[in-house]
Amino acid sequence: MSGQQSEPARLYGWDASRQTQLRAFTGGAVPVAVYGLGKMGLPLAAVYADVSGNVTGVDIDSDVARAVDAGRCPVEGEPGLPEEVERLAGDGSLSATTDATGAAADAGVHVIIVPTLIEDDEPDLSALEAAVRSVGAGLDAGDVVVVESTVPPRTCRDRVRPWLEAESGLELGEFGLAFCPERTMSGRALQDIRGSHPKVVGGADAESERVAELIYGEITDAEVIPVADCTTAECVKVFEGLYRDVNIALANELATLAGEFGVDVTEAIDVANTQPFCDIHTPGPGVGGHCIPYYPYFVISEFEGATPLLQTARHVNEYMPTFTVERAAEALDERGRDLSESTVAVFGLTYRPGVDETRASPGVAVAEELAERAETVYAVDPICTSAPPEGVQRVSLDAIGARELDLAVVTTGHEEFGEIPWSAFEDLTVFDGRHMLDDEDTSHPVSRLGDGSDED
Ligand SMILES: NC(=O)C1=CN([C@@H]2O[C@H](COP(=O)(O)OP(=O)(O)OC[C@H]3O[C@@H](n4cnc5c(N)ncnc54)[C@H](O)[C@@H]3O)[C@@H](O)[C@H]2O)C=CC1
Numbered sequence: 018m019s020g021q022q023s024e025p026a027r028l029y030g031w032d033a034s035r036q037t038q039l040r041a042f043t044g045g046a047v048p049v050a051v052y053g054l055g056k057m058g059l060p061l062a063a064v065y066a067d068v069s070g071n072v073t074g075v076d077i078d079s080d081v082a083r084a085v086d087a088g089r090c091p092v093e094g095e096p097g098l099p100e101e102v103e104r105l106a107g108d109g110s111l112s113a114t115t116d117a118t119g120a121a122a123d124a125g126v127h128v129i130i131v132p133t134l135i136e137d138d139e140p141d142l143s144a145l146e147a148a149v150r151s152v153g154a155g156l157d158a159g160d161v162v163v164v165e166s167t168v169p170p171r172t173c174r175d176r177v178r179p180w181l182e183a184e185s186g187l188e189l190g191e192f193g194l195a196f197c198p199e200r201t202m203s204g205r206a207l208q209d210i211r212g213s214h215p216k217v218v219g220g221a222d223a224e225s226e227r228v229a230e231l232i233y234g235e236i237t238d239a240e241v242i243p244v245a246d247c248t249t250a251e252c253v254k255v256f257e258g259l260y261r262d263v264n265i266a267l268a269n270e271l272a273t274l275a276g277e278f279g280v281d282v283t284e285a286i287d288v289a290n291t292q293p294f295c296d297i298h299t300p301g302p303g304v305g306g307h308c309i310p311y312y313p314y315f316v317i318s319e320f321e322g323a324t325p326l327l328q329t330a331r332h333v334n335e336y337m338p339t340f341t342v343e344r345a346a347e348a349l350d351e352r353g354r355d356l357s358e359s360t361v362a363v364f365g366l367t368y369r370p371g372v373d374e375t376r377a378s379p380g381v382a383v384a385e386e387l388a389e390r391a392e393t394v395y396a397v398d399p400i401c402t403s404a405p406p407e408g409v410q411r412v413s414l415d416a417i418g419a420r421e422l423d424l425a426v427v428t429t430g431h432e433e434f435g436e437i438p439w440s441a442f443e444d445l446t447v448f449d450g451r452h453m454l455d456d457e458d459t460s461h462p463v464s465r466l467g468d469g470s471d472e473d
């Protein structure tokens with residue numbers, strides 16, 4: 018729905034009735050700028066544009082900005098998003114630019130969802146700082162700034178607010194600041210943003226919280242949960258990620274003990290999880306993406322307190338690619354083959370199915386280790402657009418059947434791998450790191466991560 022353009026309004030500190038403010042926001046009178054049009058930012062900009070009818074997306078990548086402005090969707094793998102971007106750009110609800118300061122000068126709501134990464138185990142907030150300072154340079158009294166990027170606790174309080182005040186010459190109280198984390202999975206971003214989970218909002222002051230609640234009451238159909246402040250909201254998001262990394266590490270550590278137990282730990286895990294107080298996660302060849310493996314360092318490296326559990330969990334998960342290669346080499350050895358004289362195919366370079374992302378990806382780490390130890394290494398991945406690691410040859414799923422293989426290692430559970438031409442191979446050893454294969458899928462002997470087949 019494209020908003021009817023009326024006199025631009027500013028929500029922060031506006032004493033009009035709630036209904037008047039809601040009409041202004043949903044009627045396009047409050048221009049919105051969304052900074053970062055990536056896997057999360059573009060779906061978010063689309064939902065904001067659908068609700069407010071007046072969104073300018075900002076990205077430093079001119080190809081991205083140009084595509085979105087023309088109604089084309091540069092983000093793959095998000096059902097419904099290409100159609101939404103085309104519709105919203107077409108009706109004038111969504112435009113895009115690389116001019117952050119220009120967009121900031123016009124906007125009354127600034128939503129920041131740029132990457133927050135790790136460099137040498139330290140948080141890299143350079144993209145956040147660049148975006149926030151651009152917003153500050155265009156900030157006006159009455160504006161509200163919403164940070165959705167995942168950040169270390171205290172970032173809004175100790176970094177974002179001072180950056181905004183320094184660039185704008187304004188003070189909090191003249192503008193608003195809130196942290197409203199993105200709790201969304203790639204591949205289902207639109208439905209998640211529109212309301213799969215409660216939306217957490219934390220304001221730097223009471224008026225910021227009020228405005229954030231008013232906005233997200235329109236963006237999401239789910240409950241909006243206000244918390245004490247920005248830092249509490251930052252903790253909510255980071256804690257979710259810490260919980261996941263620690264619990265994946267538990268599953269992985271159990272998988273490394275399967276040989277001693279002499280059991281398939283995934284069977285034991287599945288049954289242990291039949292009672293409500295147990296939610297042991299799924300063992301795998303490692304933890305990838307630019308979220309879960311990174312968030313622990315938002316606490317480990319940022320705070321003085323001891324974090325032995327977080328660090329141990331990271332070490333367990335970072336060891337899993339090596340464990341996977343060791344187990345695959347053992348499976349090969351049991352068949353009288355030496356890895357150093359073998360040809361291996363790694364099935365899966367992206368960190369999880371359906372998402373074209375290889376940051377911290379287990380498949381990449383496994384392929385890199387195999388490139389050091391095996392004679393020839395191929396990588397097969399139906400969606401990965403990144404170059405394979407050095408020493409690894411990319412082969413398509415259609416072409417791999419023509420290659421002589423001694424070992425196949427499954428590291429990502431792409432659904433396309435249901436089409437792997439197993440019968441094309443002779444005398445093949447298969448190591449399934451993702452418990453993706455059933456016995457009837459292939460006649461070749463299959464070892465699985467944590468299946469206990471390495472029984473001492
Ligand atoms: N990918 C995911 O599953 C989730 C990510 N998040 C968080 O969302 C944030 C964004 O992540 P993604 O969308 O996955 O990143 P992404 O890498 O897919 O996209 C980031 C986009 O921001 C642009 N960008 C970089 N610096 C910029 C700047 N200074 N100004 C404007 N644009 C800039 C890049 O060109 C790129 O188009 C991160 O903080 C991440 O932790 C939160 C929940 C889920």
Ligand SMILES: CC(=O)N[C@@H]1[C@@H](OP(=O)(O)OP(=O)(O)OC[C@H]2O[C@@H](n3ccc(=O)[nH]c3=O)[C@H](O)[C@@H]2O)O[C@H](C(=O)O)[C@@H](O)[C@@H]1O
Pocket residue numbers: 167199200201202203257258261265298299300301302303304305306307308309368369379
């Ligand atoms: C707490 C939580 O579930 N966070 C989700 C997570 O999504 P993300 O795309 O990183 O995928 P993920 O399912 O957590 O997987 C991360 C990595 O961990 C691996 N993984 C995951 C679950 C598991 O039981 N075992 C396992 O080995 C995956 O293979 C992958 O390599 O991180 C997202 C984020 O914050 O960026 C977040 O929005 C998502 O809801």
